[in-house]
Amino acid sequence: MLVVVGSKNPAKLIAVRNVFEGYDCEIAGADIPSGVRNQPMSDEETIKGAVNRAEAALLIQDAQIGIGLEGGVEVTESGLYLCNWGALAADGLETVIAGGARIPLPPEVASRLLDGEELGPVMDEYAGKRNIRKNEGAVGIFTNGKVNRGEMFSHVMNLLLGQYEYRMKNGASR
Numbered sequence: 001m002l003v004v005v006g007s008k009n010p011a012k013l014i015a016v017r018n019v020f021e022g023y024d025c026e027i028a029g030a031d032i033p034s035g036v037r038n039q040p041m042s043d044e045e046t047i048k049g050a051v052n053r054a055e056a057a058l059l060i061q062d063a064q065i066g067i068g069l070e071g072g073v074e075v076t077e078s079g080l081y082l083c084n085w086g087a088l089a090a091d092g093l094e095t096v097i098a099g100g101a102r103i104p105l106p107p108e109v110a111s112r113l114l115d116g117e118e119l120g121p122v123m124d125e126y127a128g129k130r131n132i133r134k135n136e137g138a139v140g141i142f143t144n145g146k147v148n149r150g151e152m153f154s155h156v157m158n159l160l161l162g163q164y165e166y167r168m169k170n171g172a173s174r
């Protein structure tokens with residue numbers, strides 16, 4: 001079985017490989033646009049990005065499962081929160097959706113995002129590192145390394161795969 005992930009970001013691919021370990025399948029990453037802004041600014045926009053990527057990944061030749069994982073932020077009364085969403089698409093099945101961990105961003109990072117900057121480069125500058133988004137992620141930085149981006153997306157992937165299996169088992173495919 002071929003599982004296509006709508007991204008080549010290693011933090012996302014690691015998460016997909018983790019949860020499909022022991023399954024007889026091949027995992028491939030493909031550059032697929034999210035169809036939303038580079039920096040999604042709400043849960044709704046982030047979900048849309050994840051669903052778009054999953055459904056476009058499924059259209060790639062021989063794909064049996066398409067996966068979309070998307071990071072964004074959500075404005076709340078207690079500040080700007082990192083949000084993460086995932087989607088799993090398969091033929092004949094309503095696209096499965098799951099949400100991941102959320103933590104608040106410090107005001108100095110939040111204000112730059114609200115001014116239109118992207119989290120990826122802002123985080124690199126803030127932490128004085130490179131490619132944080134492909135490694136531990138903002139979540140890794142702000143949790144002192146306790147939960148990195150790959151682990152966070154692994155949890156989202158388990159929520160997706162688990163729901164997929166439940167629906168397949170119970171015939172709730174539509």
Ligand SMILES: O=P(O)(O)OP(=O)(O)OP(=O)(O)OC[C@H]1O[C@@H](n2cnc3c(O)ncnc32)[C@H](O)[C@@H]1O
Nearest residue numbers: 007009038039070071118119120123133137138139
């Ligand atoms: O190559 P893709 O799959 O697009 O991976 P990405 O890192 O850009 O990830 P997203 O598009 O899902 O994330 C949307 C934006 O938020 C940034 N971002 C999201 N989560 C992040 C994190 O944990 N650490 C750093 N940047 C993050 C990211 O760089 C983008 O600007």
Ligand SMILES: [Mg+2]
Nearest residue numbers: 034038039071
């Ligand atoms: Mg991106």
